[in-house]
Amino acid sequence: MTTFPFRIELALYDRQLFDTMEVALVRYLGNNKFFANQKKIKQQEVENMISKLKREVASIDSMKTSVSEPRGPVNGFVYGQPIDPTNLYKESISMYKELVRLEADRERMSSVQVVSGFVPRLRPTGPSLKKYMGIGGLIGLIVGITVALNLDPRRRRTQP
Numbered sequence: 001m002t003t004f005p006f007r008i009e010l011a012l013y014d015r016q017l018f019d020t021m022e023v024a025l026v027r028y029l030g031n032n033k034f035f036a037n038q039k040k041i042k043q044q045e046v047e048n049m050i051s052k053l054k055r056e057v058a059s060i061d062s063m064k065t066s067v068s069e070p071r072g073p074v075n076g077f078v079y080g081q082p083i084d085p086t087n088l089y090k091e092s093i094s095m096y097k098e099l100v101r102l103e104a105d106r107e108r109m110s111s112v113q114v115v116s117g118f119v120p121r122l123r124p125t126g127p128s129l130k131k132y133m134g135i136g137g138l139i140g141l142i143v144g145i146t147v148a149l150n151l152d153p154r155r156r157r158t159q160p
Contacts, residue, residue, distance in 0.1 A: 064088050
């Protein structure tokens with residue numbers, strides 16, 4: 001979760017609290033021990049990979065130099081193995097692309113970022129006041145009529 005976006009949905013009764021809650025959640029996630037620990041582990045992993053790739057790129061660069069400007073009776077062979085300069089250049093470019101990607105990943109994991117802020121809905125998604133008032137009124141009417149009909153025959157029997 002330290003490098004991938006994730007979604008937080010927030011339900012509030014007061015629309016004015018959305019901005020405050022957004023800042024509070026970002027601060028909480030940024031200072032959370034678990035996330036800080038996971039971020040530290042991931043950063044160390046990326047740093048190690050970056051340093052290894054830098055060494056490999058430097059090694060390939062020095063090999064490209066020695067192949068392109070041979071000194072002595074080398075004739076394109078190093079320790080009895082033929083060297084193809086085009087493969088060296090292709091490998092160098094692919095390693096450099098990986099290095100750039102890892103450096104970008106390192107920069108992205110520096111802090112918690114809000115991709116899209118909390119946006120309150122135009123209308124509440126909860127109970128509809130008119131709907132529940134209508135249902136409550138209808139139930140009240142039915143209960144009232146039932147009670148009135150049950151009390152009316154009793155009154156008629158008790159009257160002389």
